[in-house]
Amino acid sequence: MRRGLVPRLLAHAVLLLGAVVMLAPFVWMLLTSIRPAEEVFGAVFNPIPGRFAAPENYARAWNEGNLPRAMLNGAIVCLGILAVQLLAAIPASFALAKLRFRGRGMLFGLVLFGLCVPIQVPALPLYLGLAHAGLLDTYFALMAPFFLTVFGMFLFRQFFRAYPDEVLDAARLDGMGEFEIVWRLATPAALPAIAAFSVFSVVAHWNDLYWPLIVVTSSELATPPLGILAFRDTESGGNYGALMAGAALVTAPLVLAFLVARRAFLRGITMTGLR
Incomplete structure (x- = not known):
């Protein structure tokens, strides 16, 4: 018991240290989002703000940053990309x-x-092609470069490799075509892998700033990261309380989605990673 106790304690200590390192930026973000602007860069850091400014910071983030529209655009873009990615990656990975x-x-x-x-x-x-086609500043420009996902193909291929060949042979003997096998047999069995990939895809494109910053010029098509940029001001330094409030609002849907899908996500990672 004693021999096994020390390694377990060390392992838990390393995991705890990693959790602290990962959570520290989020804690700092939440603490900053409830502070007034004059306390953000104060000489002495106090976890409890002298004046609780959460209502004004979150109200300003929600109203002035056009976050409702930006988050709606983010949902449209993420779900559109994910739908096309699954339609393309699942049959391609099954074939491979x-x-x-x-x-x-x-x-x-x-x-x-x-x-x-x-x-x-x-x-x-990609930018030049979209520009010549007159498709810049559209939902299609935001989504098109990500319709084909090699990561999804790799992930699903690893899962489908372990799918029993006997089931596929029996389905073919019963007269099922390859596409019918893919969508009626293989896809339902791959739901854990689909859940894991969906989390990766949505998080990546919800937080993407690089590509939307290039192809989007109108505020009506701004994604969540572009909505947060509304609080950036190089002259005054920006309102960091509202900025962190906006970041918290943008991060909250991802955290909630992961908490809901965490079991399927972990099961999908485990099932694809062992093969």
Whole structure:
């Protein structure tokens, strides 16, 4: 018992330290969001603000930053991207995992290569193409570069590799086509992996600032990160209380969504990571 106690205590200490490091920025964000502007950069930091300014900070963040519209735009963009990603990635990954055809290994190699290419690399040709097509400052411009997801293909392929071949052979003997097998058999079984991928996709595109900053010029199409930028002022230094209040409002839906889907998310990561 004593021999196993020390490693467990060390493991829990490391996990606790990691949790503190991860949570510290969020705690600082919440503490700053309830402070008046004059106390944010005070000489002495006091966790309890001298004046509770949460109502005015959150009201200003909600009204002046146009956050309701920005969060609606974020939901439209994230759900639109996710829907197309699933429609494209699920059958493609099933084919890479279960169908035998010439060039399958090369295609999977291209998928792995695509994991190494960030959005900043093809940003210029994508921007020029959208500009020539007259599609800048639209929902389509915000979503189109992310419709094809190599990460989703890789994740779902790892899951489908473990799907029993006997079930697929029996379905084919019963007269089911490949697309019917994908959507009626394989997809319901892959719900944990879909939940895990959905969390990654929504979080990435909800928080994305780089691409919306390039293709969006109107406030009506601003996403949540662009809505928060309304409180940035290089001359006055910005209202950091309202800025942190806006950041808290933008972060809250992601935290709630993860808490709701955490079991499916962890199960999906576990099931795909072991294969």
